[in-house]
Amino acid sequence: MPLLLLQQVVKSRSHAGSSFQLVVPELSVSPGEFVAVVGESGCGKSTLLDLLALISKPDAADCYRLVFADSEQHDVADLWSRNDEYALASIRRQHLGYVLQTGGLLPYLNVRDNLLLPMRINRLPGGSKRVKEMAERMGVADCLNRLPESLSGGQRQRVAILRALSHSPRLVLADEPTAAVDKRRARLIVQDLRSLARDEGLSIIMVTHDLDLVHEVADRTYGFEVSQVSENETLSICSQEVL
Amino acid sequence: MDSGVSQRLRVFGLAAAHLKHEWVLTLCLVSALAAVLAPLLILMGLKEGTIETLRDRLVQDPVYREIRPAITRTFDKEWMEQLQSDERVAFLTTTILPASSMIHLVANGTDAELIDLVPTADDDPLLLENDGAIPQEGECVLSNEAARRLGVKVNESIVARVTRSRGGRYETVEQDLRVKAVLSSRAGSLARVYTPLEFVVDVESYKEGRGVAARGWAGQSSQPYMSFDGVLVLSQSMLDPVLRTGLVVNTGLLKADPMDSEAFASLTGLSLPDGWYPYNLSIPAGSVNYSSIEALKRKLRGREALLIPYVNDLILQLPEKELAIVGLSINTDWAEKLAWPALPWGQLSATALESTRLMQILLPGDDVSVGTSLMATFYGASPVTFPLKVVGAPSQVKRALVPIELIGMLRTARDRAVVYQAETDDLVLQRAGFRGFRLYARNIDDVPSLVAQLRGQGLEVVAAVDAIERIQVLDRGLTQLFWLIAVLGVVGASAVLIASLYAAVERERKDLGVLRLIGLARKDVFLFPVFQGALIAMLGVALAWGGYSLLSEVINRVFGNELSDGQAICRLPAGYPWLAMLATLTLAIMSSLIAAWKATLIEPAEAIREE
Numbered sequence: 001m002p003l004l005l006l007q008q009v010v011k012s013r014s015h016a017g018s019s020f021q022l023v024v025p026e027l028s029v030s031p032g033e034f035v036a037v038v039g040e041s042g043c044g045k046s047t048l049l050d051l052l053a054l055i056s057k058p059d060a061a062d063c064y065r066l067v068f069a070d071s072e073q074h075d076v077a078d079l080w081s082r083n084d085e086y087a088l089a090s091i092r093r094q095h096l097g098y099v100l101q102t103g104g105l106l107p108y109l110n111v112r113d114n115l116l117l118p119m120r121i122n123r124l125p126g127g128s129k130r131v132k133e134m135a136e137r138m139g140v141a142d143c144l145n146r147l148p149e150s151l152s153g154g155q156r157q158r159v160a161i162l163r164a165l166s167h168s169p170r171l172v173l174a175d176e177p178t179a180a181v182d183k184r185r186a187r188l189i190v191q192d193l194r195s196l197a198r199d200e201g202l203s204i205i206m207v208t209h210d211l212d213l214v215h216e217v218a219d220r221t222y223g224f225e226v227s228q229v230s231e232n233e234t235l236s237i238c239s240q241e242v243l
Numbered sequence: 244m245d246s247g248v249s250q251r252l253r254v255f256g257l258a259a260a261h262l263k264h265e266w267v268l269t270l271c272l273v274s275a276l277a278a279v280l281a282p283l284l285i286l287m288g289l290k291e292g293t294i295e296t297l298r299d300r301l302v303q304d305p306v307y308r309e310i311r312p313a314i315t316r317t318f319d320k321e322w323m324e325q326l327q328s329d330e331r332v333a334f335l336t337t338t339i340l341p342a343s344s345m346i347h348l349v350a351n352g353t354d355a356e357l358i359d360l361v362p363t364a365d366d367d368p369l370l371l372e373n374d375g376a377i378p379q380e381g382e383c384v385l386s387n388e389a390a391r392r393l394g395v396k397v398n399e400s401i402v403a404r405v406t407r408s409r410g411g412r413y414e415t416v417e418q419d420l421r422v423k424a425v426l427s428s429r430a431g432s433l434a435r436v437y438t439p440l441e442f443v444v445d446v447e448s449y450k451e452g453r454g455v456a457a458r459g460w461a462g463q464s465s466q467p468y469m470s471f472d473g474v475l476v477l478s479q480s481m482l483d484p485v486l487r488t489g490l491v492v493n494t495g496l497l498k499a500d501p502m503d504s505e506a507f508a509s510l511t512g513l514s515l516p517d518g519w520y521p522y523n524l525s526i527p528a529g530s531v532n533y534s535s536i537e538a539l540k541r542k543l544r545g546r547e548a549l550l551i552p553y554v555n556d557l558i559l560q561l562p563e564k565e566l567a568i569v570g571l572s573i574n575t576d577w578a579e580k581l582a583w584p585a586l587p588w589g590q591l592s593a594t595a596l597e598s599t600r601l602m603q604i605l606l607p608g609d610d611v612s613v614g615t616s617l618m619a620t621f622y623g624a625s626p627v628t629f630p631l632k633v634v635g636a637p638s639q640v641k642r643a644l645v646p647i648e649l650i651g652m653l654r655t656a657r658d659r660a661v662v663y664q665a666e667t668d669d670l671v672l673q674r675a676g677f678r679g680f681r682l683y684a685r686n687i688d689d690v691p692s693l694v695a696q697l698r699g700q701g702l703e704v705v706a707a708v709d710a711i712e713r714i715q716v717l718d719r720g721l722t723q724l725f726w727l728i729a730v731l732g733v734v735g736a737s738a739v740l741i742a743s744l745y746a747a748v749e750r751e752r753k754d755l756g757v758l759r760l761i762g763l764a765r766k767d768v769f770l771f772p773v774f775q776g777a778l779i780a781m782l783g784v785a786l787a788w789g790g791y792s793l794l795s796e797v798i799n800r801v802f803g804n805e806l807s808d809g810q811a812i813c814r815l816p817a818g819y820p821w822l823a824m825l826a827t828l829t830l831a832i833m834s835s836l837i838a839a840w841k842a843t844l845i846e847p848a849e850a851i852r853e854e
Contacts, residue, residue, distance in 0.1 A: 046852070055760065055847040086764060092847075093762020104757045104850055106257070108264030118761055120253055147264075175851055 001067055002028040003171060003203050004052075008062035009077075011047055018232040022047045025239060027222060029171065029203045034194055036218035037207045037238075043224035044236040045207050052205060053098065053173055054088045068095055068170050094122055097164030097202075099174040099193075103156045105148040111135075111159050112144040118167035127166075134162050138192060153180045157189055165196055172197065174206040178213065186213055254767050257758070258774035261751070268747075269779065275739045276783030276827075277790060283732040284791040284823065285798075288813035290725050292799075296812070304429065305368040307711055308333070310682040310693055313703040315340065317658070318677050319624075326682070331689035336364045336440060337677035343447040347404040348420075348436060350393040355404060358389050359433065361681070362440040368683045370437060373430035376423050378438055383420040389434040390425040397422055403436075407450045409462075416449060416460045418442070466596060467661050467672040469533045469651025471552040473525030475507070476539070477581075478548045481520050490524060490542055495535040499524045510553055512569050512642030516582055530654070533593055549577055550591070552647050554654045559619040559631075559643075566619070568604070568643040570650030584637035588646045596648060598668045604631040605644040611636035623656035629663035629670065687711045733830060740779070740834035744772045748838045748845075755842055756850030765843040772842055776835030780827040788820055 006027040013020055022044040029035050039045045050056030054076065058064060061077040068074075079087050097118070098104065105114045112131060119127040135141040138158045140151075148156055157177055164172050174193060178186035190206070194217045197204045208214055215221065223241040228234055262269045312318075318337070327335040338344070338361065347355035363370055363384070365377050370384055378384050383401070385393070395401055403418045420438065445455045454462030476482070476490070476499075487499040502523045504515040515521060524539065525531065536552055543550070551571065559566045573583070574590040588600050604617065613633055620628040631645070652670055655661065660673035684690045694706045748755070748771075755768055795813035802812050 049851060050848050053760065053847070053851065055851075089759070089762050089764050092760065096762075098760055098851075100757075100851060104753075104760075106754050106757065108261045108754075109257075113260070117257075121250070121762055123249065 002030045003033075003067055004029040004205075005063055005065045005067075006051075006061070007064075008060070009051065009058045009064055010060040011051055011056065011058050013047065018234070020044065020047070020234045020236070022236050022238065024048065024051075025237065027238065027240075029205060031170070031203055032198065032201055033219045034197055034204045034206070034217060036211075036214035036221045037205060037223075038209065038211045038214065038221055038241075039224040040209055043226050044238065045209075045224070048238055049173065049175055049207050054092055054096065057083075066091065066095070066171075093118075094167070095170045097167070097169035097172040099157075099160050099164045099172065099177040101176045101179045103148065103160035103180075105156065105160060105163065107148055110145055110147050111140065111151070114148065114159065115144075115163050115166050118163060122167050124167055131162075131166065134166065138162055154185045154189070157181060158192065161189070161193055161196070165200060165202070168200065168202075170202055172202060172204045174204060176208055177206065178208070178210070183213075186210075190214060190217055250763075250767055251770060254763070254770045255774045258771050259778060261754075261771075262775055262778055268743075269782075272739070272743045272779050273782040273786055275743075276736055276779060277786035279732050279736040279739065280783055280787035280823065280827065281790040281794070283729060284787055284815065284819075285794055285813065286725060286728055287819070288791065288795050288815045289798075290721065291816065292795075292811045292814040305372050305683055306429075306431065307687050307707045307714070308368065308684045308690060310684065310690065310697070310704050310706040311338075312679050313705045315678050316702070318680060323677065323680065326680075329693070331684055331686075331693055332682060333685040334364075334366050334368055334683040336362050336367065336681050338362055338679040338681055339443055339447045340678045343450045344443070346436070346446060347406065348389070348393055349402045349404060350395045350399065353394065356389070356392045356434065358392075359435045360403075360443055360446060361435050361437050362443040363437040364440055367437075369430055369681075370424070370426065373426045374424065375426045375430070375437075378423045380439060380441065381419070381421060382423040382438070384424045384426060384437040385422055386426050386431055386433060386435040386437075387428040388432055389436055390422070392434055395422055397425055403438075403446075405446050405449050405460075407452065409452050414461075416458070418458065465672050467652040467655040467659065467670055469552075469593070469648060470530040470654050471532075471536075471647075471651055472554050472654070473523055473531055473552070474536055474539060475502075475510070475551040475553060476522040476524060476543070476548055477515075477551065478520050478522070478546065479518060480547075482522060487522065490522075490539060494524075494538040494542065495526070496524045496531065496539070497526045497529070510555070510569075511551065511571065512644075513571070513581075513583055513639070519581070533651070536591075537593070549573065549581075552591070552651065554650045557621075557650060557653055559621055561617055561619055566643050568645050568650070570645055570647030572647045582639070584635075584639045584644075586644070586646075587634050591647060593648075598670070601646050601649045601652075601670075602629065602631050602668075603634045603646065605635050605637060605640050606633055607640045607642060608636060621653050621656055623653065623661065624658055625660040625662075625673075627656055627661045627663055627670070687714065736827070737830060737834045740776055740831050741837055743779075744776050744835045744838035745841060747775065748772055748842045752845055752849055754850075755845045756847055759845060759847035760850045768842045768845065769839045772835045772838035773832055776831035776838075777828055780831030781824065784820070784824045784827045788823065791815075 004027070006024050009024040011022045037045060037048060047056070051058055057080045058077065064075070064077040066074040066076055074091055106117070109117065115131045115135070116127045119130070131144070132141065135144055138161070140155055140158050140162070143151055143155055143159065148159070151159065157180065161177065164174070177193070178189050181189065190213055193204060193206065206214060221241045222238055224236050224238050226234060226236045323335065323337060326332060344360045345357050346360045348358050349355045363377060367377060370377060375384050385395070390396070393401060398421065400419055400421050403420050404415055406413060406415045445458055445460070448455055449460050449462060452463050453465050454460055490499050491497060500523050502521050504521065507515050507521045531552065536550060540550060554570065557568050559568055571586065572588060572591040573586060575585050578585045584605065586605070588603055611633060613635055615633050616630040617633060618628055619631050620626055652661070655672070662671050662673060664671050684693055690706055690711050691708055694704055694708055697704045755771065759768060798813045799811050
C-alpha cells in the first residue's frame with residue numbers, strides 16, 4: 001500500500017486575469033521511496049508542493065490519502081472538505097518534514113535548538129542524543145551552538161535536512177534543497193538525503209528543476225506537461241516520466 | 244490540556260529567544276516603554292509624596308477642621324456629650340463667655356498683658372499638632388504671639404492675674420502657671436493662653452463674683468441671682484410721660500406703661516384700692532435684674548411709690564396638683580395701706596436671702612394646715628424640688644403667695660440649672676452650662692456635613708468650609724491632572740507597543756510561516772506577539788522602576804532637606820511596583836492583540852515561497 005496516493009487531484013489558481021490549472025491524474029509514493037518531481041519554473045511545481053505539504057486546499061480530488069500504518073490512515077481530501085486545520089497541522093507536525101530552498105531555519109535559534117524544535121513540538125524524548133548523532137553523521141556536529149546566519153550555504157542546507165528528519169517523519173518534502181549551493185555540493189546533499197531516507201525508512205519527495213541531479217538516485221520521477229488551452233488558460237498535467 | 248500548556252511554554256520560549264536574538268530592537272522597545280513609564284512613575288511619586296505631604300499639612304491643619312458657634316448661647320451638657328460622641332468629631336471642648344475669658348498675664352515683673360484664656364483638654368489637636376502639649380493643673384500653653392508679648396519661653400513661669408469688680412471695689416487673685424509649651428505660629432496669630440477647662444471655669448466663677456474654695460479665692464455663695472419679667476410701680480399720683488421716661492433712663496428698663504387695676508389684679512392676684520396708679524416697667528423679651536430695681540428705687544426716692552417686681556406664670560408642681568404662685572415682699576406699713584395681708588417675710592431685700600425667710604408660702608383657701616411643709620417641684624432648665632413652709636392662709640389671698648425674692652430665683656432657674664442642697668437648706672445655681680465650644684472634626688471631609696447638621700439644628704457656626712472646598716477642588720483638580728497625564732502616557736505606551744509588535748510580526752512573517760508549516764496551530768502563533776508584549780512590558784516596568792528609584796532618591800536627597808522623618812517629596816506606596824506591572828502587562832497584552840490577530844493570518848505557504 002503506498003504511503004501517499006493522489007488520484008484525479010485538481011488545483012486551479014488565477015492571477016491577473018489568467019488562470020492556471022494543475023491536474024494530477026495519479027501520484028503515489030511508497031514507503032522508503034525517493035521520488036523526484038522535476039520541472040521548469042511556472043509548470044506548477046509550487047502548486048503541487050503546497051498540495052503535498054497539506055497547506056493548500058485541492059479544488060477536487062478523487063483520492064488523497066496518507067497511510068502511515070494500518071491503524072493510521074488519513075483521508076486528506078475529507079479533512080480539507082471539513083477545513084479541519086487542526087488535524088492537518090497535527091499531521092504536518094508529526095509525520096511530515098520540510099526542507100526549504102534556503103533552509104527555513106529560525107534565525108534566532110542556534111543549530112541545536114533548531115534541530116530540537118520539531119522534537120520538542122512533538123514532545124519526543126531523547127532529543128539531544130539523537131541530534132548529536134545525526135549532526136555527527138552529517139558533519140555539522142561542530143556547528144551545534146552556532147546561529148544559522150554564521151553557517152555556510154552547504155552547512156545550512158544540511159542542518160535544514162537534519163531538522164526535517166529530526167522528529168522521524170514518514171514523508172519528507174524537499175523544495176529545491178540545493179538551490180543555494182554549487183553543483184558538487186548539491187550532489188553530496190542529494191546523496192545524503194537519499195541515504196538518510198533509506199536508513200530511516202522514510203519516503204522523500206524532492207522538487208527540483210535539475211533532472212541530472214536526481215535521475216540517478218530517484219526511484220521514480222514525475223514531470224509536467226504544460227499546454228496553453230486558450231489565451232488566458234494554462235493547463236499542466238503532472239504524471240510519472242518513464243526514463 | 245497538558246499538551247496545550249507545554250505547547251504554549253514552547254511558544255513562550257521561542258518568543259523569548261526571538262527577543263533575545265534581536266536584542267538591540269528589544270532594548271530600544273524596552274527603553275521606549277520605560278521612557279514613557281518612568282516619568283509617569285515619577286509624577287505619581289510626586290503626587291503621592293509632595294502633594295500628599297503638602298495636602299496633609301494643609302488639609303490636616305486643625306484650623307481647617309475647627310467648628311465653633313457664631314453666637315453665644317448656652318449649650319447643655321447632654322447636647323455637648325451627644326455631639327462629642329459623634330464619630331466625625333475628633334475633639335470637643337466647651338468654652339466660656341468671651342467677656343470672662345480675658346485675663347492678665349505677668350512674666351518676670353514686666354507689664355501685664357491682657358490675653359485671651361482658652362480652655363483645652365486631652366487630645367486637643369490644635370495643641371498637639373502645633374508642637375504643643377496638653378497642660379495640666381498649674382500649667383499653660385501659650386500661642387506664639389502670647390509668648391512673644393510676654394517674652395517667655397517653655398518651662399518658665401508666669402502669673403495669671405484675675406480681676407473683678409465687686410461692690411465698687413477691684414479685687415484680684417493670682418495663680419502661678421508654668422509654660423508647658425509654646426505653639427507654632429500655624430496655630431493662629433492671636434495672643435492666647437490655653438489651660439485646663441477647670442481653671443478657666445474657676446476664673447469665670449471668680450469674675451462673676453463667686454468664690455472658689457479650692458483655690459482660696461473669696462466670693463459670694465452660689466445662690467441663684469434674682470431676675471424678673473418686669474416691675475410694677477404703684478403711685479398715689481399720676482406719673483406724667485416725662486417722668487415715666489425718666490424712670491427708664493439709666494435703669495436698664497425700656498418701657499413704662501400705665502395699666503388698669505384689672506390688669507394689675509390678673510398679674511398679682513391682688514385687688515388694688517382706689518387712688519393708686521399702677522405702671523408696668525419692663526424690658527420686652529428681656530429680664531429685669533435686681534440692680535435695675537435698685538436704680539429705680541433711687542429715682543423714686545422721696546415719692547410715695549411702691550415697687551413690686553413680678554414674674555409671669557410661675558407654676559409649682561405639688562405632689563397632688565399644680566400651683567400657680569405669685570411673689571410679693573412688702574412691709575406691714577404698705578400692707579396696711581393697701582389692705583393686703585401682712586407678710587411674715589417683710590419687704591424686698593437683696594441681702595436677707597436665708598432659706599428660713601425665702602421658703603415660705605401663704606396659701607388661699609380654708610383647709611390649709613399652717614405650719615406644715617410642702618415639697619414643691621419647679622420645672623425650669625432642670626427640675627428642682629425644695630420644701631416650702633406653709634405660714635398662713637389670709638382671706639385676702641386669692642393665689643398662693645411667696646417672697647418675690649424666691650420668685651426671682653425661680654425665674655433664673657428657668658434658664659439655668661438650680662438645685663436644692665438639703666445639707667445647707669439652700670438653692671444653689673449650677674454652672675450656666677457652657678456658652679460655646681471649640682470642635683475639631685476628625686477629617687476635613689467631615690466638616691461640611693457637621694456644619695450642615697449644626698445649622699440644621701438652628702446653630703450658626705463658623706468653619707472654614709470655603710477653604711475646605713477650595714482644597715478639595717484643588718485636590719480633585721490635581722488628581723484629574725495626574726490622570727490626564729497618565730492617560731497620555733498610556734496612549735503613548737500603547738502606540739509604541741502596538742506599532743512595534745505589529746512591525747515585529749511583519750518582519751517575521753516567514754519565520755512564523757515556518758512555525759505554522761512544521762505544525763504549530765494558529766492559536767499557538769497567536770500567542771507569539773502576546774508573549775513578546777508581556778515580556779517587553781515586564782522588562783520595561785523593571786527598567787522604569789529602576790529609573791524611578793534612582794531619580795526619586797536623587798529628588799528626595801536634593802529637595803528633601805526640610806522634610807521631617809517619614810516624609811518624602813517623591814514616594815510611591817509599597818504595592819505600586821506590582822500595580823505598575825499589572826497595569827503595564829494588561830496594556831501590553833491589549834496592545835499585542837492586533838499583532839496577534841495579524842500573526843494568525845500568516846499562511847504556512849509563505850514559508851515555502853522564496854520571494
